[in-house]
Amino acid sequence: MRNKDVSFWLFLSPVLAALGLVVLIPLIVGVFYSFTDWNGLGFSQFIGLDHYARLLGDERFLSSLWFTIQFAFVTVIVLNVMGLGLALLVTQKLKSSNLLRTIFFMPNLIGGLILGFIWQFIFISVFGDLSGILGIEGLNGWLTTSTTGFWGLVILTSWQLAGYIMIIYIAYLQSIPEELLEAAKVDGANPFQRFRSVTFPLVAPAFTVSMFLTLSTAFKIYDQNLSLTNGGPFNSTEMVAMNIVYTAFSSNEMAYGQAKAVIFFLFVAVIAVTQVYYNKKKEVDM
Amino acid sequence: MKKRMSVLAGVSLSSAVLLSACGGNEESGASENGSSNSSSSEDTVTIEIFQGKVEFRDQFLELAERYQEENPDVQIEFSAVGGGSDYFTSLRSRFSSGDEPDVFSLAGPSELEDYVDYVEDLSDMEVTEAALEGTLDGITQDETVYGIPFNQEGYGFIYNKAVFEEAGVDAESIQSYADLEEAVQTLDEQKEELGIEGVFALPGAEAWVMGNHLANVYLQGEFNGDVMEAYESPSVSFEEGDQFQQMLDLQQEYSIQPVLNMDYSQQVEQYFSLGSAAVIQQGDWIYPTLQQMDPEFADNNVGIMSIPLEGEEGKVPVGVPNYWVINKNSDAEVVEASKDFFNWMYTSEEGIEVVQELLNFIPAHENFDPEAIASSLSRDIYEKSLEGETIGWAFLGYPTAWGDDLGAYTQEYMAGEREWQEVEEAAIAEWEERRQ
16 A cells, blocks of 8 residues: 555654654553552562452542542533533524624633632622522522532533534534525424434534543543532542542652553543444434 | 755654653763762762752751751751642652652651651651650651651640630630630620621531541541541541531531531631631641731731640640651762751750751750740640640651541531541541452
8 A cells, every 4th residue: 555655754754753652551551550669769579459459448539539430421411401502592593693602712811720719709708798699598508518519510511611512513513514404494304303303413523522522621621620519529620630630749658549440441442432432333424 | 965954853753852861861970970070079968859849949958057067077968748638649759769868757657667668767866855755656657767857836726815815705804615605705795896708617618628637636536636546546436526526516506607518727827817716726837827817916916726625635746747757878978968968957955946947947956945936826735845745746647648638527517427436437438448
């Protein structure tokens, strides 16, 4: 093949080298360290699968994993519904659609850490004041329970990422040929039927992409978690990424944290690949 | 021909990337060598200091400058990385990448354990002899002293003097728990007139406030107030657990609500410095913050009283949060220069003067003048420490991260999801597991 000559690989080599240096090698080294008693400075012995065995009995890790799964499940649904909804809204022939697109996309431009602090202020101070004015008790004391902490994180993440997912859906919505929709209209399909039977199947590839993005992001979230709740109250809103950082840098168990990270990597990889595989099967070609 | 060109282009491109990556290192290596070469020719020594207190950075740079004025043959480079775990993360990565600083700071026995192979024995230094009693415990291993205490810090109940006066409560007379409870109730009854939202502001979101500081008051007795005893203890028994619970209950009940999402900055800035809370459990490190908010208030209106503990009434927990250590792998002349610098800083008349002028902290060495400390909180605590009216900071000898866990259990207790008995049991089990 023309592609496989020497120059092809040579041109590729800068990227391959960069990828290898910052992704591949650290991954291999990390897996290696997870079998040792590495403390960040050095290691003295191999301990085989001890860390992995210990993981199974680590309640804090397991509960953070369960919290993350719940979070990812809810966030993926909310994000895709919101993203598609917003995309449908701004692809209608509205005068303000360009302005709206910008506005919906804007939260995505702000860093997660800052957003976390902004929402912390909203949940604690604004909600607290609102509860005083409106007399709704449920608005008081947000982030003091694990339930409000959970929903706080969902709201924050959805608000931040919905605009980004919206852009992906817009791209696919705009690529749907007008004729198809018109033909359906002529055949007497109402707007809902047109959406369900024409638009929806044709944006299925967007679902593959968006779900992959939302799923992997929801699992890996750290900065929002750190600034909004910092795992509190009593570590009940601690997600896996945060648990790994805590293990490695606060408890100083670098190798154990590394083992957690390896398991987490496999977990997310398996879920993401499965999801892409199934979604791909459902896509239709025009 | 075309093919050869593209091969050439590819090679040069990829090698350019790789070379530039390596080049960075070589260059910085060269410049380091260069500077040390040129410095040895001019007989100057460069000390590279790395530490974790960003808030002292400017003052410290000035301190270093003053030293350099007198000692032109010494060049001090100072870098700081922000608070807590971030600092230890970057310290660790600097050591594992071989870019070791000459002088850095460590927090206590567990960090010393990690770095003991890297740090110089400082037992014979002048500054070590000048250190106040007990301030070296946390950095001593097998009778060898490895560090220089940075400063001392103390904590207790910091109160708003004006509010206390208006309510007719005399803070000086509060000694026992019963006294405190009575005072708190008096304040609580007059909440409206005093214009406060709550007597306390308990930052329930900060695990360390309960797990490290409050718990220490009731746990340090088990270890005779000694960091090292705590560090070596295989277990903990919560002998004074009831008092701990009582104090936590009192603070929670009379605190501004909700407690569990309140953090440090809300406690200190939003509530205490603006006068919405009368008492907070904090330490003298809040002084710069208070001063930024309202210098008048910080200088005249805040006092500190002890957290009541049966049998140890009136005593304030005082400890050393950070130690300077010297990297023994550095060049011999750098090690010597570093020693001279710290001797100057903490023992010479001039050094002491500069330190007192620039760094607003409680000294851990003798010959400092209590009157010269600008912060009234620090002054009160230093006087207490000279009188021996202190208890130790055993929490620096907790098993790693145990304080966070205890803090989390107390949060569960405050949320009503865990009985006190279970808090103690879980914390004891955790301690024993980590000490195996």
